[in-house]
Amino acid sequence: MKLHKASAAVAAVLTLSLAATACGSGEDSGSGGDKITIGIKFDQPGLGLKTPDGKYTGFDVDVATYVAKELGYEASDIVWKQAPSAERENLIKNGDVKFVVATYSITDKRKQEVDFAGPYLLAHQDLLVRADDSSITKVEDLNSKKLCSVTGSTSAQNVKNKLAPKADLQQLGGYSECLTGLENGAVDALTTDDSILAGFAAQQQHQGKFKLVGLKMSDENYGIGLKKGDKDLHSKINKALEKMKSDGSWDKFVKANFGPANYKNEPAPEITEAS
Template sequence: MKLHKASAATAAALVLTLAATACGNGDDDADASGDGGRITVGIKFDQPGLGLKRPDGSFTGFDVDVARYVAGQLGYDAGDIEWKQTPSAERETMISSGDVTFVVASYSITGERERKVDFAGPYLLAHQDLLVRSDDSSISSAGDLDSKKLCSVTGSTSAQNIKAKLAPKADLQVFGGYSECLTGLENKAVDALTTDDSILAGYAAQKEHRGKFKLAGLRLSDENYGIGLKKGDTGLKDKINAALRKMVSDGSWQKAVTANFGPARYKNEPAPAIAG
């Protein structure tokens, strides 16, 4: 009798162990493939042409298209993506803290940033430029900037470039978002908004801004946009790079460029060589 009870108890324990193991394996498979899980992606919410949150809550832009494509290659459906607003000054913090899995937000690859996070890509080559009022012809070179009132956003490479080398004597104002700069430019509180030409083209193409502003046409720097991710996560970096190569090779990259930048007549550079 005692032997029978022990055997029954052992069998019951074995069943519970096998069930727990099966559940654990199923969860691991879901996390690895993306099936049944979710992924958090950092983007900009206020950059037309790159990352813009529409009034209906949907998202549009080249960065958004790149992020969706990459997430799809990682095994996530569009509905599995949680979009998180990622201001320029908070990108490294949000990546390091795990608030986002990766960031696709006009994120220029720089040596200083690479000490804090890793980058996949680059997936777009942009250039720093200036947005001015359509009737302003006073800026034709970097030498004209020292006497101007300029505007940019906190944490951007464009603001850093102005302070460090392009126009250290310029009156530079920085804000948390580009909307404040646009208001200042329209009201003549500032002479120019400086950031990447891809971003400026998106603003100039908006219906409410057409005819008011123009790009100065200066290529003040080369800005290679990368996808930011946690430092040391080489596995994810390799997967994202593979996804970006496929996006270029199957024509999806060019399709996204045309759809998002075509209306602004933005002359983009060819797809850059992806590292690794």
Template sequence: MKLHKASAAAAAALVLSLTATACGGDSSDDSGSGDSGGGKITIGIKFDQPGLGLKKPDGTYAGFDVDVATYVAKELGYDAKDIVWKESPSAERENLIANGDVKFVVASYSINDERKKKVDFAGPYFLAHQDLLVRTDDSSITKAEDLNSKKLCSVTGSTSAQNVKEELAPKADLQEFGGYSECLTGLENKAVDALTTDDSILAGYASQQEHQGKFKLAGLKLSDENYGIGLKKGDTELLTKINDALKKMESDGSWQKAVTANFGPSGYKNEPAPAIS
């Protein structure tokens, strides 16, 4: 009798265990590592780039990259409320992808051969150009060569910094920081003479209310920067899905709407949507 009761209890426990497992499987996210489970998806963005990826004081996120990521996530089956945003500094993007901390990265992530050895890229979804941001009253910098006698700021791991040191102004006093906001502070207090990165990023800073009138873009197209969405190398299924989403975003007008909303106030003249490779 005791044996019968024990067997019945064990059977009941097994049924409950299987039921719990099944319920958990229904609610979990099947899109792979980088997601936090429960139907969530983790996406890497910048937190300190006005116009592209910015975490606002109220805890919400805004910018063109945020809009692109949100659109792509929706096409993958996730509502905006299902997105977990993770800060992705330039120097950490490859590690975040490789370690599975994010599903993909949308963070002014320029596609180049060196990065393609470590991650795959969907896109491109935007074409920017490297430029310089200088103080409005500074007329001493009109071309890249002028930087050879100047203090130049950029962020660690950026292609802009490498481009200047290797090609444009090898004698520039290059200072690299963890974020563009640090460079901007240095520019404002004259600790540095110029900030270099993509014109889209510079326009975002220059258009902020607290910075209006203080800075100007030099207007130099020093390089072509094709922004791509970085994801784990070899994930061809996700790559195809993201590219399909980007094509749809351009064709249905959402891409241009996002560009106008995020860059329009600064008067920034963007390039047309690039062809998806």
């Protein structure tokens, strides 16, 4: 009797699981009403930020929302999932997200694991300094300065190893800590992608305090990461990005998210990652 009850319970669980799976399968159809899960950053102002009231803002969020709409999803159909840099490939490969829009630079190494659509933004490594600091106009000026970046940052190592070997590199836990140090004079400059720097500088509490130096120490083509071999989705995302550029939405998103930092962005890049 007990065995019969257990079998019935297992059967019920299996039935529920199958039903749930069937319900979830609509995510891939692109039809309205179903949900789509998209990976973004939760901690990058101007790009991908989860605000204290639970909203999501930033350029990457605007781009992802636009692309999702072109795929047949309303903003209310989107489930946002945090995509830290080290987890982006795993989230895509495991099917935890449909695609990732998270300051995701297209590199040959990453293309071995995932596919990219785009690019949709060309960023460059740059420096952020105090608005009244005229002593740093080129990267070599950092040789006598304190440079801040986050722990493990390739940007910081790029400066230290190749461009300004005598810079006093301070590595902190997050960009917000570097900004605090920059504001109070504990450090002289912060380095990472100019888009990320502009996002922080454009925050209301930081407006007017900092400026981008305007150096182009690297080229970072941001792409939308998706599962390898999904040619249909790849083609649809590229088509959406082309439309976003042509109808003026791309310019609107740049101005809304980076405008207060006087970010001198590159024009919308040509889409080169064909499916």
